[in-house]
Amino acid sequence: MSISASLEAEITKYLGAEPYERSENRKGYRNGYKGRSLKTRLGMLRLQVSQSRDGNFSPGLFQRYQRSEKALRLTLMEMVRQGVTTRKVERVTEVLCGINFSASSVASLCQRLDEELEKFRTRPLESYYPYLLIDARYEKVRVGGQVVNQAILIVVGVNEKGYREVLAVEIANLESESTWGELFKRLKERGLKKVNLVVSDNHEGLKNALFRYFSGCLWQRCKVHFIRNLSGLVSRREQKELIKVLHRIRAKQSLKEAQSEIRWAANLYRGKYPEVARKIEEEMEETLTVLALPEEHQKKLATTNSLERVSQIIKSRTRLVRIFPNRESCLRLVTSLLQEIHEDWITGPRYLTIEKEDGLPEEEILEEGSLKEKEVCLIPT
Secondary structure (H helix, E strand, O other): OOHHHHHHHHHHHHHOOOOOOOOOOOOOOEEEEEEEEEEEOOEEEEEEEEEEOOOOOOOHHHHOOOHHHHHHHHHHHHHHHOOOOOHHHHHHHHHHHOOOOOHHHHHHHHHHHHHHHHHHHOOOOOOOOOEEEEEEEEEEEEEOOEEEEEEEEEEEEEOOOOOEEEEEEEEEOOOOHHHHHHHHHHHHHOOOOOOOEEEEOOOHHHHHHHHHHOOOOEEEEOHHHHHHHHHOOOOHHHHHHHHHHHHHHHOOOOHHHHHHHHHHHHHHHOOOOHHHHHHHHHHHHHHOHHHHOOHHHHHHHOOOHHHHHHHHHHHHHHOOOOOEOOHHHHHHHHHHHHHHHHHHHHHOOOOOOOOOOOOOOHHHHHHOOOOOHHHOOEOOO
């Protein structure tokens, strides 16, 4: 069946009748066609999609990627209704929506989409997740008549089959031990279990919450964040050389070899940059926890880079809004984008190959002989 025939069959099913057919089962009438584009691996397809007179018909073919568009439209509508936008945004809204809208219609549309997104955010976690990647980003939101930064907390898990999933997305006033702790608590209530390694930056509140809710789990400090932080402590002309030194440490295949390089690097900077030497000596091992994992997992779990790319996708859409009219609209748009990314991940290629049924149990890591308990960064029990 061609795509056009499939679209026609779908609206026939929706209306309960063929074109011009007299039927007691008819639920409505067609109302012409609307041009739509569909991007495929073979290029862009131009389709003529039937419209229903009530305006509620939407082909399933497009629904998967309409969620974020709908959230963006609703955000712009809310901005216009609340009078906090510019003429430019009003023009964009008119082009996107194509119709006049009332406060009640916006509220109704928001409610329907919010219910769908809430189900995604609170769904039971029936799989288990050997690895978690955690990060946060900030968006500008109007709260109480003032524009403030709001933290978007994001947790991605790699499940037992090696596929990534978006496990949590929440909005908070700031990153803190309390906000991260509440998020982790809700994840456990939804069924999160058997986490073996967590990858994150060095945010103190985040670490404290991890220590509380994932005690005994391995913790990998994002090496990219560590390198950025360290690079800011030396002159610009010396940054490239420092990065080479840090990559030389990271290239070692065992922790014992890496520790030898750490001592060498610390001595190299002890005279001119004592703070750099101290951090290399005391904190570099936090970025080497992945050496306890299978070699094919190490590169993808040494950093939160995959979340950085997700953050860039979010930014490309949220910058159209600039300042969200309220917290709800911000969470709505970000969740919509993340749900689409989540669906791409679980239907696309595997992120990691996890051979064993239980992932990588902590007990096996500590019994291998090359790595003792004191040689990996464990979240304390």
